Every structure is written in C-alpha cells, then in structure tokens.
Amino acid sequence: MDKTEGDQATPIGYLPFRHVFYRADRIARPLTRLRVEALAPDDGWCDDPSHRDYNRQVTLPHDGRHERLWRDDHCYDLCVVLGWNDDPVIAGRGSAIFLHLPPQSGATEGCIALAEPLLRELISGSETGIEVRTD
Template identity: 35%
Template structure:
C-alpha cells in the first residue's frame, strides 16, 4: 500500500523487545497532514514481547506494518462502527493447526472441532467482546509463522497476551468507532525509539 494513501495510523510501541506493556498512539490525515487523534493509550503485547520473526506459539507480537482488517465481537458492534463486523457465535474458531489448510483462518463449524483440527482457538470468549483482525500472515498465509493476531480487550494493564495487542474496553470501543476502512487504517508495531521514524514514512 502506498504510504500517502494511508489516512489512519495506529502505532504500538514498547520500550524494548521483551517489554509486555506498550503505548498505543493514533494518527489521522487531516488536510493532507498527519495529526494525533486520541491521547496515548496504555496497551499490552505478547508475554515474550515483540519480535521480527514471529512463529506459532512463541508468545511474541509481530513487529511490522499491517492493515487493519474486519472487526468482530461476541457483543453487538458499538454504535458508529464502520468496519465490517462479524458477530461471534459458539461455533466460531480461529485455526492454529499448522498442518491444516484452514491455518490462520476464521471458520464456523457446528461439529466437534477436535475431530477437524489438531489445534484451534475458540472465538466465543470474553476477551473477544470486541476486537479487530490485524492482517498479519494473511496474504499469503505461511504455515507456522503465527496466527490469530488481533487487537482486542485486555485482561488488565499488567496482563500480557499470547501475541495480540490488547487495550482497555473503553479505549477499544473508541478505536472501533474511529477506524474507517475508507481511510486504509494501518497498524505499526515497533520500538519506542523507532516509532517517529516509522511514522515519518507517512507524512
């Protein structure tokens, strides 16, 4: 994607590669210029921090720049949500079985999931009351390079994730109402010392 076509940017930065706590900043292009949107938000990342060589089950959040995908949740979408929103049911799973052709995809299945996949993540959980897909390892999908990377609700400000980015429910709702697919929303996951140079590519 061309940098000058990106009009909404989320930057998630940590103080070092092993840090579990992060800062989330938001920017929007107004009259051709990037401006800060919300005050910085607290966030958490994977229990093994962030890294450039994400692998399945390593507990890291992938560094890099990614499109923001569809929104989802066990609850109805917050009023004002503009992204495509998938309501979660008890039959929804995200597949992390590296030997399955369904790897890193959302699947709805009414049978016994253990008979179909060796490993899967149930979507119908409280942490996914609201969320958004971070388009990591989605096009193309490389088996074993990591799956189910989302922006979702945190357990708390000191509780890391298995590899996702998580924020408070209040902040997540604000983000869901702000993000506009027409503005090519993008997320940058990086180190605190690097985030300004990463952002400069879009100015």
C-alpha cells in the same frame, strides 16, 4: 522480526485492521467502517500450521487445532482481526493476531490488548491499522 506460531510475540510493523468480532450478547455493536460480525458459540480460529484452514476463521467443531472465539472471559467481547500472515498465509508464521480487550492476567499470547473505550475509539475513527514498534 521472525515470527513463528506459538512464540507469544507480537509482530513488529504495520498491522492493518481486517474486520471486527463482537459478543452481541454482552456488548453493543461497535461503530466502525470495518466489517463487523457478531460471534456465535461455534466460531473458532485455526492455529494449526499443518491444516489447510491455518490462520482462518473456522466453524466448530473443527478437525485442526484451533482457538475458540466464544470465550468465558471477556477478551474477545470486542476483537479486531489484524492483517498478519494472511496474504498469503504461510504455515508456521503465526496466526490469530488480534486487537482485543485485556485478559485478567494482563498478558496476551502475541496479540495487542486495549481497554474497551480506547479500542472503540480507535476503530470508530479513520485509522486503518496499528503500527507496532520496539521503542
């Protein structure tokens, strides 16, 4: 699949779990063998292909285009960073592919959304990633 920044498509293939973010002020710390980090109000993710921090966690304020991880909605209350375009990072190939809670609209912008009980179960087991297919 030819994935590009902003195409609102989910990459096809095996996406390894990298680490977990969660909102400690809203939910309990997830039980997982993955690295877990409590989000803070100044956490963001750079989605600016022209910036040196592209597809990386950043501290806000940030001079490149970015997404705020500390959100008013509950999408990122529990969020797994998936391994996409991160080893190495290639400008414009897509950023911020997360496994997170469902948005109110029901649609993501290329991420994968699961209900909290299912997401917790998935990351608490022996799974090391998720396979995304078209069938």
